[in-house]
Amino acid sequence: MSEIPKETLLSIYETMVKIRVFESRVSELFAQGKLPGFIHLYIGEEAVATGVCAHLNPGDYITSTHRGHGHLIAKGGDLKLMMAELYGKRTGYCKGKGGSMHIADVDLGILGANGIVGGGPPIATGAGFALKYQGKDNVAVCFFGDGASNQGTTHEGMNMAAIWKLPVVFVCENNFYGISLSQERHQSISDIADRAAAYDMPGVVVDGNDVTAVYEAAAEAIKRARAGHGPSLIECKTYRYRGHFEGDPTVYRSKEELEAWMKKDPIPRFETNLKKMGLLDDARIMAIHKEMEDRVDEAIRFAEESPWPDPSELLEDIYTGPAVVV
Amino acid sequence: MRKLTYAGALNEALRLEMQRDPTIFVAGEDVGTYGGIFGVTNGLLAEFGPKRVVDTPITESAIIGMATGAAAAGLRPVVELMFIDFIGVSLDQLFNQAAKMKYMFGGKATLPLVLRTECGAGMSAAAQHSQCLESWFMHVPGLKVVLPSTPYDAKGLLISSIRDNNPIVFIEHKMLYGTEGEVPEGEYTIPLGKADIKRAGTDVTVVATLAMVPKALAVAEELSKEGISVEVIDPRTLTPLDEETILESVKKTHRLVIVTEEVGHAGSSAEIAARVAEKAFDYLDAGIRRVTAPFSPVPFSPALESHFIPSEAKIMDAVRAVLGAPETA
Numbered sequence: 001m002s003e004i005p006k007e008t009l010l011s012i013y014e015t016m017v018k019i020r021v022f023e024s025r026v027s028e029l030f031a032q033g034k035l036p037g038f039i040h041l042y043i044g045e046e047a048v049a050t051g052v053c054a055h056l057n058p059g060d061y062i063t064s065t066h067r068g069h070g071h072l073i074a075k076g077g078d079l080k081l082m083m084a085e086l087y088g089k090r091t092g093y094c095k096g097k098g099g100s101m102h103i104a105d106v107d108l109g110i111l112g113a114n115g116i117v118g119g120g121p122p123i124a125t126g127a128g129f130a131l132k133y134q135g136k137d138n139v140a141v142c143f144f145g146d147g148a149s150n151q152g153t154t155h156e157g158m159n160m161a162a163i164w165k166l167p168v169v170f171v172c173e174n175n176f177y178g179i180s181l182s183q184e185r186h187q188s189i190s191d192i193a194d195r196a197a198a199y200d201m202p203g204v205v206v207d208g209n210d211v212t213a214v215y216e217a218a219a220e221a222i223k224r225a226r227a228g229h230g231p232s233l234i235e236c237k238t239y240r241y242r243g244h245f246e247g248d249p250t251v252y253r254s255k256e257e258l259e260a261w262m263k264k265d266p267i268p269r270f271e272t273n274l275k276k277m278g279l280l281d282d283a284r285i286m287a288i289h290k291e292m293e294d295r296v297d298e299a300i301r302f303a304e305e306s307p308w309p310d311p312s313e314l315l316e317d318i319y320t321g322p323a324v325v326v
Numbered sequence: 327m328r329k330l331t332y333a334g335a336l337n338e339a340l341r342l343e344m345q346r347d348p349t350i351f352v353a354g355e356d357v358g359t360y361g362g363i364f365g366v367t368n369g370l371l372a373e374f375g376p377k378r379v380v381d382t383p384i385t386e387s388a389i390i391g392m393a394t395g396a397a398a399a400g401l402r403p404v405v406e407l408m409f410i411d412f413i414g415v416s417l418d419q420l421f422n423q424a425a426k427m428k429y430m431f432g433g434k435a436t437l438p439l440v441l442r443t444e445c446g447a448g449m450s451a452a453a454q455h456s457q458c459l460e461s462w463f464m465h466v467p468g469l470k471v472v473l474p475s476t477p478y479d480a481k482g483l484l485i486s487s488i489r490d491n492n493p494i495v496f497i498e499h500k501m502l503y504g505t506e507g508e509v510p511e512g513e514y515t516i517p518l519g520k521a522d523i524k525r526a527g528t529d530v531t532v533v534a535t536l537a538m539v540p541k542a543l544a545v546a547e548e549l550s551k552e553g554i555s556v557e558v559i560d561p562r563t564l565t566p567l568d569e570e571t572i573l574e575s576v577k578k579t580h581r582l583v584i585v586t587e588e589v590g591h592a593g594s595s596a597e598i599a600a601r602v603a604e605k606a607f608d609y610l611d612a613g614i615r616r617v618t619a620p621f622s623p624v625p626f627s628p629a630l631e632s633h634f635i636p637s638e639a640k641i642m643d644a645v646r647a648v649l650g651a652p653e654t655a
């Protein structure tokens with residue numbers, strides 16, 4: 001941690017707070033009936049996206065998941081455009097066509113949240129293929145869950161990335177559940193990183209609630225990928241505080257389990273370290289929270305004041321080029 | 327008579343069948359502890375235990391393939407695909423394995439398997455959680471395709487499907503789960519391949535499926551106030567398709583409107599229209615009309631989704647059009 005530049009540490013802290021504030025407000029808005037569709041929140045897992053994306057620039061790609069808001073924010077996503085999309089407004093990232101599960105910003109290298117569990121890994125592999133093909137030193141990062149780690153697509157993508165030494169970093173967010181099914185009921189291993197051995201790539205387990213540990217593991221894997229040495233797998237052990245989706249009664253896990261994880265909350269933990277290092281004090285912490293609240297407020301205002309898409313837009317954006325009339 | 331919801335009727339069918347036949351097991355994502363994401367398998371784990379109510383990993387290929395193997399080896403699997411859209415992950419095991427195994431083996435395999443799944447827009451669940459894809463399955467020889475629109479049909483058709491010795495894609499509609507209707511206690515079956523005349527009429531035949539059935543009925547009710555008599559037919563199964571009932575109706579009314587939430591292009595509506603054009607052309611007094619979703623992925627925003635789903639106004643217009651009236655919507 002001592003080698004991480006101070007500005008980076010502070011910016012990591014700000015990003016984690018930004019995600020937490022955004023997600024908390026989204027939860028409230030959903031409860032108020034303002035947001036349609038399914039919403040999967042990232043609260044509790046902020047350190048993963050933040051620690052990884054701190055290394056990325058707009059030329060690098062990510063593929064995200066149904067639980068994608070945190071990845072998007074960490075990769076530089078615009079809060080206003082995100083919020084407008086969650087509302088289903090025309091000014092949103094996807095003009096209201098995608099919603100929470102499909103937010104994307106291709107210019108920022110965000111190849112989309114994804115409604116399909118295991119949809120991302122082959123796509124990240126393909127982005128890595130293109131980067132290598134084009135001779136760039138960029139990388140593609142694939143975020144996926146413990147549940148997704150069992151999908152055939154995940155294994156197929158990893159295998160391909162490995163044999164062709166593609167610049168891909170597979171980041172598994174092991175939050176110990178795929179909806180109601182706990183990890184010990186959905187796979188017989190406890191460290192998903194073990195699966196890296198099957199593809200002869202490095203696999204490491206990190207404490208996904210320790211943002212500096214995530215940052216350091218990602219540094220290694222991304223360096224390796226940029227240097228042309230191929231993919232890696234990083235497993236981040238973490239936990240989601242909210243239900244699988246907003247409205248989930250979470251009958252499948254105990255309050256004690258949740259509370260134990262909340263004691264390991266990545267944000268106060270990092271805050272304490274930064275305070276010890278003299279990089280943060282209470283006034284600064286409050287100021288950062290206030291700033292993020294204001295930015296999310298602004299995003300909400302933008303979304304609420306934005307127009308709905310016009311019905312005529314329904315048939316736009318299906319094909320590139322002239323509309324295809326059937 | 328006692329009323330049940332569509333979800334409750336399906337649940338009862340599963341329970342009754344599992345009580346009757348110990349070779350039936352249920353498997354799928356979140357079907358056990360959670361009781362199914364839409365509640366259809368609620369309570370089954372408590373009643374039948376984890377041997378017969380199996381929570382699976384999120385691996386749709388293996389779910390369908392496992393069901394295929396288990397059926398070939400003597401069990402009667404009823405597996406759940408949480409959203410029909412996820413069939414994309416698992417097509418081979420259904421289309422190339424389950425559907426064709428009997429034929430490829432020269433008849434030496436029996437596959438009594440039911441793939442229960444759920445389709446449809448209306449929840450702002452967007453393009454990967456809202457599709458109607460029944461025609462995909464209709465197109466594959468070896469599969470039967472069942473799609474109930476009422477709690478009564480849901481229960482009877484599911485029992486028949488479980489007892490059938492073929493791979494069956496049983497398609498529910500997410501917006502129907504909460505709808506209520508009269509459902510007899512105890513077991514009963516509804517033959518696969520028998521359409522139901524949901525409302526008898528003499529002027530226009532409307533063939534509708536899934537969530538379009540209640541809409542077609544509402545339109546029929548509305549038009550009856552103007553003295554227009556609409557016959558509403560729900561085929562209930564697409565493979566086999568009860569051509570007979572549809573043709574008989576068209577021979578009586580001489581006018582046909584087909585309503586599906588599927589896109590029209592190469593959809594089930596196209597097949598039904600083609601059959602009537604082939605076999606009852608001389609009886610038609612007007613061109614066949616289809617009311618379907620536009621040829622677009624399902625949009626997220628309620629402002630767009632509400633225009634995607636065929637509306638009662640559009641159905642009404644189509645009925646008026648085949649009766650010769652100018653259209654409004």
Ligand SMILES: Cc1ncc(C[n+]2csc(CCOP(=O)(O)OP(=O)(O)O)c2C)c(N)n1
Pocket residue numbers: 066067115116117118144145146147148149173175177178179244355384386408412415
């Ligand atoms: C192919 C597919 N199967 C099932 C689902 C339904 N589903 C959405 S998220 C989810 C759980 C995913 O678990 P995991 O990969 O661990 O991610 P987490 O939700 O824990 O972040 C499931 C089963 C889906 N969207 N896509």
Ligand SMILES: [Mg+2]
Pocket residue numbers: 145146147173174175176177178179
């Ligand atoms: Mg998980």
